[in-house]
């Protein structure tokens with residue numbers, strides 16, 4: 244980012260934090276949280292700051308104008324003290340769902356990498372080493388596209404469903420946010436989770452990821468072949484059992500020969516010829532070994548496939564870190580100029596990040612765009628642009644500059 248483009252973005256962030264439009268909701272027990280800020284020009288992180296209330300924080304934001312604002316998920320006796328002297332009291336349970344962790348068909352189209360050594364660049368997945376000079380440091384450019392954000396939303400829907408139905412959290416305890424970039428955050432604020440340690444949080448991570456499910460244990464022991472399917476394989480109607488049962492039922496109902504083969508089912512003929520019997524005897528009556536040719540192995544393979552579909556793809560380290568800093572709701576994301584915004588769980592299906600997270604509503608500016616795919620923002624569609632000057636609304640210009648795709652035309 245050129246200095247004059249950075250000055251433009253800084254000026255817009257400053258207007259935002261000095262204006263009255265910036266409604267910034269405070270996290271619970273704000274006085275027990277550590278705050279951290281990434282500075283625009285210095286690119287350093289200022290940490291271990293504490294605020295008693297909104298006025299001190301607002302003043303800090305309007306004077307400092309950071310590019311990114313974070314607070315701890317944790318509650319501390321002394322949030323401003325050094326790490327080992329803070330006095331950890333507990334932490335919210337947080338989940339991060341980011342398109343970086345979800346394979347999408349579009350990252351080959353919109354993601355770019357540039358060699359830090361020689362400047363050679365390419366599209367798609369970043370290589371291990373530069374094909375020209377062998378350098379291993381890259382500057383990567385990703386793009387927050389509709390498809391990426393829709394996949395992140397699908398993962399969020401699965402996660403929230405598990406938190407509600409399997410863990411029993413109420414909607415009041417679940418806070419869902421658009422992260423401001425390529426994903427969603429889910430925060431659980433509840434006394435029962437507050438004091439869970441990293442190991443307990445890892446158990447929750449494993450659950451939502453479908454790791455270590457008991458129904459696969461028998462197979463792992465190698466006993467399955469000799470025993471009848473009904474003795475080894477069974478699914479009851481709660482939690483993962485229910486999720487697998489419903490998912491497998493749906494899979495069998497719609498399965499083609501190709502589907503079954505791609506999942507690794509060798510007895511696909513038996514499955515295809517006995518669909519009705521399977522759905523009735525196995526799924527309705529629980530007699531998993533009652534259809535000839537449909538073995539424990541068949542069930543295990545289909546269950547494994549369905550487990551991968553139904554598990555939520557989260558960034559696991561975020562949830563297990565009990566000192567984690569997380570972006571503060573209402574503030575701007577330094578890579579997009581979009582806000583992290585909370586919305587009700589019930590609105591997950593229709594929430595539109597490219598409309599509802601837009602912070603800059605006025606003005607336009609001329610920018611020179613290097614390369615950007617077609618994108619949607621604030622109800623309008625822009626681009627694609629390639630090496631051209633174009634006048635854009637402020638929000639679109641800030642997004643492109645922050646993402647390293649454009650510079651202000653002086």
Ligand SMILES: [Zn+2]
Nearest residue numbers: 358361373376
């Ligand atoms: Zn190179």
Ligand SMILES: [Zn+2]
Nearest residue numbers: 349388390391
């Ligand atoms: Zn994408």
